[in-house]
Structures are given as structure tokens and as C-alpha cells.
Amino acid sequence: MIHISYQDPRPIYEQVRDAYRQQILAGVLAPGEQLPSVRELSSRLAVNPNTIQRAYRELEQEGCISSVRGKGSFVADVSGAAEARRRELLEQFDQLVQELESLGVTSEELGQRVGGGEG
Amino acid sequence: MIHISYQDPRPIYEQVRDAYRQQILAGVLAPGEQLPSVRELSSRLAVNPNTIQRAYRELEQEGCISSVRGKGSFVADVSGAAEARRRELLEQFDQLVQELESLGVTSEELGQRVGGGEG
């Protein structure tokens, strides 16, 4: 299940969309697996069905899910969407590295940080 | 000078605030240096003075600038603000690394990426 927070400044539909995208692209939810229906999820999260529908619509446009009238919404085959997301995050990564280095953080320090506990 | 974009979904005051914060903490603008006045910058960017004032107010709260009634706004001594910003960006960095690794990007790949052209 996913959670939403009213403390989070992001709109609800973005929280729902981002939470499912993360789980789907990470493989937590397998291709073909069914998502809760628009009405059921809106009821569980105590928000309006339109809010959930917007999240699902954007997930479908991204290629993360496939919605079929009368049947439901299902996790899609996401190789393409995963690659697009990877590129997007790597771009953010490069920008972040650049700003951190302008603040005096060294490449070595960042390298150790991604390495975890290897060196 | 800084630029704003009406294509950018971020509010104008955030664009102004973030642009100056970046330049100030990177040392592009030296401590003591005077910023354009609220009225002058609002005129140059063709936005309302209130919008600029909000950006300046937040920069002052962050410790990046110091505003004095009647005199103007000046770049502050930013060692504290820089350290706070560094911590903030490193937290974002860690989250980004975690999400990238959940997409199958390896630590090695990210390490090479921060290193630039060293390997």
C-alpha cells in the first residue's frame, strides 16, 4: 500500500503517482499485477476519485500502467519507462553534483558517499 | 544578473531566491556586495515588487543576505548558511542515489559519474 501525507506540500495526485511509479519501476509491483480501482483507492485514502484518476492517467501516459475500461488498471511492461526515468534522474544527479561541488564538496567525498562502505 | 522563466513551473519568487542563493553560496557574489533594490529588480524583471521582496525576505531568513531599511540588501557572511545548504543537498543526494540504485544503476556507475573524466 501507499501513503499520502497532508504535511507534504506536494499535491495528492503527485504523491500517489510518484509512490506507484517508484514501486513499479523498482519491480516491487510486477507487470500484469492489478492496482486498486480508482474508487477503492480513493475510498481508502479518503480523497476524491478524480484525484486518483489523475494520478493513474499520468502513470499511463508515462507507460507505467495500462488501464482498461471495465477491467481495471494493471502494471505495464516498463522497460521503456524505466529507461526514461533513469535518464531523468541521472540528469538531476548531475545538476546536484555540480551544485554540491560549487559549495566545496569534493568529487572524492561524493564518490565515497555513493560507494557506501566499500573504501 | 539573474533570469526568470515563465515556462518554469516554479513560482517567480522561488526562481529569484534560488538563483541568488546559488550565486551567493558559491562565492560568485562576495560578502558585503550590494544586491539590486527591490524596486529596481522588480522593474528589470517586469514583476511586482512584492514578489522580489518575498524572495529577499526568505534569503534573509536563510542567512544569505542582510537587508537594512534605507540602505539596501547586501550579501551576508554565509559560512553558516553554506553548511546548512550543504547538509540539505547531501540529503537529497542520498535519496537520489537510493532511487537510482533501485532502478538498477550501480554504485560504480554513479562513482564514475561524479569523478568526471578521471577513470
Next chain:
DNA sequence: CTAACTGTACTAGTTAGTTTAATACAGTTT
């Protein structure tokens, strides 16, 4: 002191985005 600059505060109105609400239609399944 006056004029022209500076930051700051306040109120009001507009606009855009988010969310809710209610309703309706279309396809699937039992």
C-alpha cells in the same frame, strides 16, 4: 529640511492549480 532613494507592511483583487462533489456514460463480469 527636502527630495530621492532604500526596505517594509498592508489591503484588495485576479489568476491558476488542486480538490471536492455530483452525475453520467461505457465496457466487463457474474
Next chain:
DNA sequence: AAACTGTATTAAACTAACTAGTACAGTTAG
């Protein structure tokens, strides 16, 4: 036929961002 599914539409409420106008307070140059 009934109960589920996604989808579309319209209206309203609410909030944040932005604009507009005005006013006040401190500084500086004449």
C-alpha cells in the same frame, strides 16, 4: 440485470501566487 471497472464533464470551494496601489520608516545627497 446488477455490480463492478475506467472515463468524462461541470460546478464549486479553496489555496497559493501574483499584481496593484498605497503607505510608512530609515538613509543619503542636495
